[in-house]
Amino acid sequence: MGVSRSTLRTEEIEEIREVSICMIIKYRQQQQQQQQQQQQQYNNILTIVNLSSLNLVSQREIKRLYKRFKRLDKEEKGSINVEDFNQIPELSMNPMLPRIISIFDVNRDGQVNFKQFVKSLSTFHPKADKADKIKILFKVYDINNDGFITRDEIETILTMMVGSNLTKEQISSIVEETLNEADVNGKGKLDYQDFYNSIGSSGCNAENMLSISFNPFE
Numbered sequence: 001m002g003v004s005r006s007t008l009r010t011e012e013i014e015e016i017r018e019v020s021i022c023m024i025i026k027y028r029q030q031q032q033q034q035q036q037q038q039q040q041q042y043n044n045i046l047t048i049v050n051l052s053s054l055n056l057v058s059q060r061e062i063k064r065l066y067k068r069f070k071r072l073d074k075e076e077k078g079s080i081n082v083e084d085f086n087q088i089p090e091l092s093m094n095p096m097l098p099r100i101i102s103i104f105d106v107n108r109d110g111q112v113n114f115k116q117f118v119k120s121l122s123t124f125h126p127k128a129d130k131a132d133k134i135k136i137l138f139k140v141y142d143i144n145n146d147g148f149i150t151r152d153e154i155e156t157i158l159t160m161m162v163g164s165n166l167t168k169e170q171i172s173s174i175v176e177e178t179l180n181e182a183d184v185n186g187k188g189k190l191d192y193q194d195f196y197n198s199i200g201s202s203g204c205n206a207e208n209m210l211s212i213s214f215n216p217f218e
Contacts, residue, residue, distance in 0.1 A: 057122050065121060069114050079111040091124075095161050099140040126211045131196075133211075138195050149190040151175055 057065070072084045082105045086092055094100065104112055104120045112120070122128060123136050141149045141157050154175045162171065182190050182198035190198070 057118060057125060062118060065118055066114065069117050079113045080117070082110055082112055095163070096140055096157065099143070099157065099160070100136075103136065103139050124211055128211075134196055134199055135192075137199070138192050141195070147191065148187075149195060151179060151189070154178060154190075 068088070069080065072080045072087060082101045085097065085101050085104065091097055091100070104116065106116060123132055138149070139145070141153055143153045143156060155171060158171050158174060166174075178198070179188070179190070182194045184194065184197075
């Protein structure tokens, strides 16, 4: 049963009105505070991200990446597990994702902070330098990180890329042909310069292989 306005004293009505106004003011202040905190977070991330990345990735794109990072960082610990990259549709379709993830994990602790997240993904920016993309691609192939790409490593990566679409014999034939053409000094393995020259002469478009659209990162 409601209370009739006529049964309330003037003082009680005024008190209710003041309480309502205070609640509205407090709500608006909380909203403003949240907006200020969010803006401060954006300012902070723009400060911590390497300026060389900012020359490539726009502030708007960094904000998009930050929103994606926050969604992946469900525990709000300031870092994500490298496996969380599987949840990024722009990357999940890449058959070389397991190798790419291992490269992102620069500290070998299974964790990536936001700065590492931006710097890693900036390599996949459509405007990223071709040479930088080829360096990443070389690291993808150089599984044991010794500075060379061996026959077995080429076969491993090629198998990742083609799956069951080629037979083992066909893959071995491609590996043999690749080494014969790229290993100009007969080392039996490829160094970075061999790999770089091979990519350039083969007409392989490294920009497309390691490029993703940043527009959907919301």
